[in-house]
Amino acid sequence: MKQLLAILVDGSVYASWLFIISAGLTLIYGVMRILNMSHGSFYALGAYSGAAMVGWYFSTGSVPWFSFVVLISSALVAGVTVGLLVERGLLRFMYGRDEVVMILVTYAVLLIMEDAIKLIWGVEPYFAYQPYTLLGRTQFMGLSFANYDFMLIGVSILIGLALWYGLNRTQNGKLLRVVIHDREIAGALGINVSKIFTITFLIGAGIGALAGALTAPGLSVVPGMGIEVIVLAFAVVVIGGLGSISGALVGALIVGMARATAVHLYPQVELFVIYAVMGLVLAFRPQGLFAVANARKI
């Protein structure tokens, strides 16, 4: 019972973390058909800006709880600003090109951003651990969990709900879905596709940066951290089906639960289990679980 509880909680926390990381990635692919390799850099950017600002904030001796606002807002500002630069300054000149070209372009952005991060913040690790311990911990059945991790579950649910509501219940969301369905017809009908692309990329970059900021308090923020997570994020969105938000959610849950089960019951297969799940899903559904159907054009 204790073990089952631990698996459920650990799986949910890990899944939340994975979902926050991969939501932006799958959103950008869904709308823009860009497999955004630079997503990992936005994650790292959010972690660095959040950690640096939180470090500075605590050095001023101000009220601790406000550090959450500092953490999240600094990451969002950094993510959206750099996202705007990347989209308006580079990506918009590339739209309409082959998906492979876009992978190369965003990979180049990843490499440039990795070096830019090193240039700005150096290679020394940054720590922003205060928010992680600020919320205390909860104990039940001899297990102890950090409340920060429960907050992570809450944030991931909020992001999921916001994306679902935004895409399905708002005017702009419906326009976005029209663009996803057929960008040429959408353009011909007078929808400003370029503007929608910009907004989508900014939301995706912002969520990526937010994921980094929320992760930062639990570890040391170091160069290369973005590349470590991008592989995991790809595994999640591939399982869920590229471009599907609900797919990313289900993919994250499957990976999270599979990993937690492995750690508790078969620790020796932990390394392998994520890719085993991915292989299994793709063997039966090569497009992923919730692949967005492509309309056939005549």
Place this chain on the structure above:
Amino acid sequence: MKHSLLTAATVACAITTGGLSLSAHAAEEYKLGLVTFLSGAASGPFGIPAKNAADLVIEAINDGTLPAPIEGKGIDGRMITPVYVDEAGGATKQTSEFRNLVQRDGVDAVVGYISSGDCLAIPAVAEELKMLTVLFDCGTPRVFEEADYKYVFRTHSTASMDNIAAARYINDNVPELQSVAGINQNYSWGHDSWRDFTETLKVLRDGDIEITTEQFPKLFAGQYGAEISALQVNSADVIHTSFWGGDTDAFVLQAAARGLLADNQLIFTAGETALNSLGEHLPDGAIIGARGPFGPFAPESELNTWFQTEFTERFGTPPTFPAYHMAHALIGLKLAQDKAGVGASTEDVISSFEGLVFEGPGGKVEMNRGKGHQAATEMVYGRLKRVDGEITFTDITRYAADCVNPPEGTETVEWIQAGMPGAECN
């Protein structure tokens, strides 16, 4: 008269040309390939302190200002010019980088490697390219246990020393020890560390030890929530970890927030690197190792005082064991090269490096394993204790080199399982 004039002229010529060649030699540079993590999770706590130590020691060697007994400017009179390479990217990339260093940059020697994966990959290439290579930080015992190398040296002990000493320490210092659990990285370093630790405990306690859980998360996984729960569910008297670098940082932060560190006795075999950055999260009683007599466990000496003071002044933080490892590798290389003499061949340098005994900032280094290519040093553990907010250590125990290192020509596991015959402990 004619004869003596000829002799004088010959002697003068010899002196002049000799002098010229000597001064030409002195003007030459000693190009040194230096490989350490400059990016990635291992850079902050490992790669950068090692690079800082390299900068400091190389500058002192070039200026001839290293404290006694290390004398002379440069390496056999040549000024060292470092060529830095980032170790990030994995073993395949590193073998290409190694070839670049040797064949394109034309280095005279290579000092490098933190990751055990890289240390297992590089020696074969070093042999092929006949390049003098000093492994400065990696811990896998397999390097010299599985093969003999002519061109490869390692100036510190292997992970076997860390874990044999760890087992001895908890056996001696944890009353009513019945069970252990482990969390180690899922690659050679983590597996070897856990194996040596548990095998030694089994021998020391005649098999009377329970292993509650063995966790092997991915290297640089960053998230250890499930593993921490597993350690809480399968509670043990002592939790062993050989985590290093960013993994130590992440694990300490997450485990501290969840109360694991306060509620359990942990032994960190490579925990010393986290002291400066995350010391406040480590509870009193945590057992810390520094992979040898380094950092807070380094013996007093003029050289150590110089190293500690200069390093702290220049970089704002005290040197941790990767910095000591780098200093030892550079000093060992310099002493071997100096001993071989000016203009010596690589083979001559190898001969003088084999079996070399020298004093580094971390004390005595004896190259008396691996046919003279592998060092054995003492190992130290202590319990963390805060005194007026400052981190100090109690219950410090020093284990002699021959107590925690398998003897020459013996494989670690075989030696442990045979009951560690011939171990000479204090």
